[in-house]
Amino acid sequence: MADKKAIPESFISTKQFPDNFLLGTTTGAFQVEGAWNEDKAESIWDHYFHSNEANKSFRYFLDLPESVIEKHIQKGVKPRLADVYKGMGVYEFPSSAINDGTHFNFNGDIAADSYHKTDIDVKLLKELGVQVYRFSIAPTRIIPMVHDHLAGKAGIAYYNNLIDKLIENGITPMVSLYNYDLGEAFNKIGGLTNWVSYIYYPNYARICFENFGDRVKYWTTFPDIHLAAEGYGSEHFAPGYQEPIFGGHTDYQVLHHFINTHAMAYQLYNNEFKEKQKGQISLAIDGTWFYPKDPNNPEHQKSAENARISTFGLIAHVLSTGKYPDEFLESIYRTNKREKIGVNRVQQFTKKEQELIKGSFDFIVFNYYNSVKVRPMTDEEFAAEPNLKRRDRGYFMDLHNTTQAEVFEGFLNCLKWIKEKMNNPKIFIGENGFPEEDGIDESEKKIAYHTGILNKLLEALDENINVFGYCVWSFLDTLEFTFGYWKRFGIYAVDFNDESRPRSKKNSFSFFQQLFRTKKLQIKN
Numbered sequence: 001m002a003d004k005k006a007i008p009e010s011f012i013s014t015k016q017f018p019d020n021f022l023l024g025t026t027t028g029a030f031q032v033e034g035a036w037n038e039d040k041a042e043s044i045w046d047h048y049f050h051s052n053e054a055n056k057s058f059r060y061f062l063d064l065p066e067s068v069i070e071k072h073i074q075k076g077v078k079p080r081l082a083d084v085y086k087g088m089g090v091y092e093f094p095s096s097a098i099n100d101g102t103h104f105n106f107n108g109d110i111a112a113d114s115y116h117k118t119d120i121d122v123k124l125l126k127e128l129g130v131q132v133y134r135f136s137i138a139p140t141r142i143i144p145m146v147h148d149h150l151a152g153k154a155g156i157a158y159y160n161n162l163i164d165k166l167i168e169n170g171i172t173p174m175v176s177l178y179n180y181d182l183g184e185a186f187n188k189i190g191g192l193t194n195w196v197s198y199i200y201y202p203n204y205a206r207i208c209f210e211n212f213g214d215r216v217k218y219w220t221t222f223p224d225i226h227l228a229a230e231g232y233g234s235e236h237f238a239p240g241y242q243e244p245i246f247g248g249h250t251d252y253q254v255l256h257h258f259i260n261t262h263a264m265a266y267q268l269y270n271n272e273f274k275e276k277q278k279g280q281i282s283l284a285i286d287g288t289w290f291y292p293k294d295p296n297n298p299e300h301q302k303s304a305e306n307a308r309i310s311t312f313g314l315i316a317h318v319l320s321t322g323k324y325p326d327e328f329l330e331s332i333y334r335t336n337k338r339e340k341i342g343v344n345r346v347q348q349f350t351k352k353e354q355e356l357i358k359g360s361f362d363f364i365v366f367n368y369y370n371s372v373k374v375r376p377m378t379d380e381e382f383a384a385e386p387n388l389k390r391r392d393r394g395y396f397m398d399l400h401n402t403t404q405a406e407v408f409e410g411f412l413n414c415l416k417w418i419k420e421k422m423n424n425p426k427i428f429i430g431e432n433g434f435p436e437e438d439g440i441d442e443s444e445k446k447i448a449y450h451t452g453i454l455n456k457l458l459e460a461l462d463e464n465i466n467v468f469g470y471c472v473w474s475f476l477d478t479l480e481f482t483f484g485y486w487k488r489f490g491i492y493a494v495d496f497n498d499e500s501r502p503r504s505k506k507n508s509f510s511f512f513q514q515l516f517r518t519k520k521l522q523i524k525n
Contacts, residue, residue, distance in 0.1 A: 015458050017519040022172065022469030024132035024516070025125070025491060026431050028179040028223075030108050031478035033138065034501075035115035039154035041144035043181040044191065044231070045481070048238035049107035106484040112476045112494045113501040115158065122165040124492055124503060125475065129517035132172040134430055134471045135162075136179035136223070137212075139204055146185055148203035156211050163215050174428070174471075175212065176220040176284070176365075177205055177265075180228050180238065180481075187239050192254045193232055198261040205265045206272070213277040219269070220365050220430070221262040224286030226311060229254035233389060236482055248335075248388025252346045259318055260353055266360040280362035283319065284430055287312040287418075289371040289410030293398055303374045303395040306331070308417065310393050312366075319361055320422045322354030331392045345388070363426035363468070366418065368453075369433065371410030373398040408452040415460045415467065426466050429457065433473035435480075435487035436506075443507035450511070454521050472512065476503065 017023065030045050114121055125133055141155025166173045186197045205221070222228065231237035233251030241250060266281045273279065290307035292300035309317065309327050317325045324346065332346050349357060374395040377385070385391050402410075411432075418427065434449040436442040450472065460467055477490035485496050491512050492503045515521060 013523050013525055015455070015521045015523065017458070017521070018461070019519070020468070021519060022132040022428075023519060024130035024134065024171070024174075024469070024471045025128070025475035026134040026471040026473050027114070027136075027475050027478060028176075028181075029136040029138035029141075030111070030179065030181040031474075031480070032112040032114040032476055034108065034110040034113040036107075036109045038115065039141055039144075039152060039158070040138060041140040041146075042184040043138070043140050044184050044187060044238040045108060045181055047184045047187070048240055106479070108479045110499070110501065111479045112496075112503075114476070117501070118158075118162050118165060120503070121476070122162070122169055122171070125166070125171055126169045127513075128475075128491065128509075129513050130171055131516070132174050132218075132469060132471065133166055133475070134174040134176070136176040136181075137208060138181050139178060140181060140183045142207055143200065143204050144183075146183065146200060148200070148207055151207055156207075159212060163212055167215055172218070173216050174218040174220075174430075175208070175216045176223060177208055178221070178228075179223050180231075182239075191232065191239055192229070192257060193250045195257055198257050201261050202264055202268050205268060209269060209273045209277070209279075213273055213279060217277070217279040218282070218363075218428070219279055220282045220284050221265045222258050223284045224367055225255055225258040225283070225315065227286055228258065233387070238481075244386040247386075247390075248332075248392060249343065249345050251389060252332075255314075256346070256349075259315075259357060260349075263353070263356040263360040267356060282361055282363045282365045282428070283315070284365035284367060285312050285315045285418075287366055287368045287414040289413045290395075291371060291373045291402065291406060291410070293373040293375040293401075297375075300375050303376045306393065307374050307395050307397075312414070313417065313421065316364075316418055316422050318349075318357060319364075320358070322349060322356075322358030324348055331394065335388060335392045339388075339391075341388075361425070363428055364418065364422070365428050365430035366414070367431035367473075368411050368414060368429065369431070371402050371407050371413075373401055404449070404452065407449075408456050411453050412456040412460055415457075415465050416463070419465050424464070424466050426468060428468060429470040431471065431473040433489040435489050438486050438488060441507055443511075446508045447511045451521065451523060454515075455523055458521065 030043060036042075036046050137159055138155070141152050141158065143150070144152045144155070163173050182191060182197070186192075186194075189196055191197060209219075227237070229251040231239050232241045232254045233247035233249070234240075235242060262283050269279065269281050288311065290304040290311075292304040294300045306327065309325055310331065314325065314328055317323075317328075329346060329348065335341070336343075336345065374397050377391075377394050377396050381396055382391060382394070415427065418425065432450070432453055434442075434446040436446060454470070457467060457470060472491060474489045474491075476492050477485065477488040477494040477496070479485060480487050480489070491506060491509060493506050495502050495504070
């Protein structure tokens with residue numbers, strides 16, 4: 001980290017967050033807890049890694065014709081799915097890793113071993129100075145046998161202890177009820193594509209509200225549901241449905257079910273718990289700002305707006321109106337007509353569903369990492385694209401030419417867009433982070449990234465955008481799903497080569513500690 005003593009004070013300005021603004025960090029259960037077969041059932045991610053699907057899914061791309069590989073892999077990089085959702089840019093894999101699959105020989109069996117380190121981790125959170133800790137509950141620990149009458153006592157005890165310890169140390173718990181970790185048992189009936197799987201969710205949520213709701217006042221029903229749905233239309237996310245066959249159909253079904261189930265959980269909380277517990281319910285939206293590759297080209301401008309309305313804007317529109325936007329439905333209709341597809345791949349919500357969905361949130365959790373540039377697909381690109389959903393969207397993403405300034409401005413643009421489209425809802429920034437490669441200290445880049453984002457967040461507050469908190473992804477180095485332990489977002493490092501999983505401060509630690517403790521952001525002018 002740069003030595004602040006070497007910077008004249010006249011070149012540093014200080015900005016202040018409001019006193020009641022919540023600052024903290026985030027993790028996800030499967031990504032840090034470990035103890036995969038202790039007090040829990042197998043999840044779809046356990047199965048995905050244990051069956052080596054991460055390796056096989058990448059090899060699938062290597063076996064495709066060169067013309068198709070060109071669309072997804074450039075110079076040996078990971079397919080673009082997670083480039084978009086996690087904003088990590090392009091990953092260049094060493095040739096040896098491609099040949100022998102070594103970058104895919106990992107799992108979440110131990111991860112950061114947080115299941116056994118509650119006291120240690122809460123102590124570190126206290127040292128860091130956070131006001132809020134956002135984490136997820138693993139459904140496989142709460143209902144390991146699926147049914148609510150067979151609740152997992154050990155799992156409930158674990159989260160009760162974590163919540164109690166956080167509150168004892170003055171840290172507000174913010175809880176997500178689901179973070180991609182469905183029980184593998186549900187996949188026997190089609191997983192999240194089958195509405196039957198969601199019948200169990202309200203009873204699971206009720207167990208959590210009953211056991212934790214006296215202390216937890218901020219709830220998220222589901223995470224970035226576009227990403228959660230990807231595994232049902234792509235091999236590159238659990239459970240790993242085959243992309244050319246299922247993409248653009250089953251993943252749409254999952255989105256539809258997620259939204260309906262979220263609204264059911266919102267109604268459940270309001271009817272049975274809100275009066276006594278005084279909590280709030282949210283849904284998480286993953287945001288990427290889309291710039292037109294050629295800002296002066298109307299077709300590029302149209303593609304950028306289409307990208308927004310088919311991703312984070314789709315969820316924002318549905319929550320605000322109860323309905324899919326016309327542009328989204330028309331894009332699917334056009335593809336069906338062009339390709340002579342007879343299946344009605346998406347249906348508008350029913351009137352009853354619309355009434356339940358519209359306004360079914362107390363606040364929005366918004367996650368942001370990056371921005372990209374888009375242009376319309378050419379006819380040749382459309383014909384070569386195997387995924388129906390990407391055909392529906394009709395745009396091509398340029399992942400390489402977005403500047404850092406555009407990434408920062410894109411964050412503010414997303415917040416402005418949500419303010420306009422959703423009538424300025426309460427927003428909590430649930431995830432925002434910068435990855436460092438394993439073994440490489442990029443603390444200066446990490447600090448510069450967060451400073452740029454936080455500066456735009458302060459601008460958003462000045463513009464009366466209703467943001468009340470911000471969490472850094474992530475508290476610890478985590479398992480980044482199909483990216484394994486290669487890219488590390490943590491404020492604290494975890495030594496994954498040591499069975500005891502020791503934690504240590506990274507060189508950016510003091511930046512975050514000063515931010516959290518003082519709520520002041522120092523900016524080099």
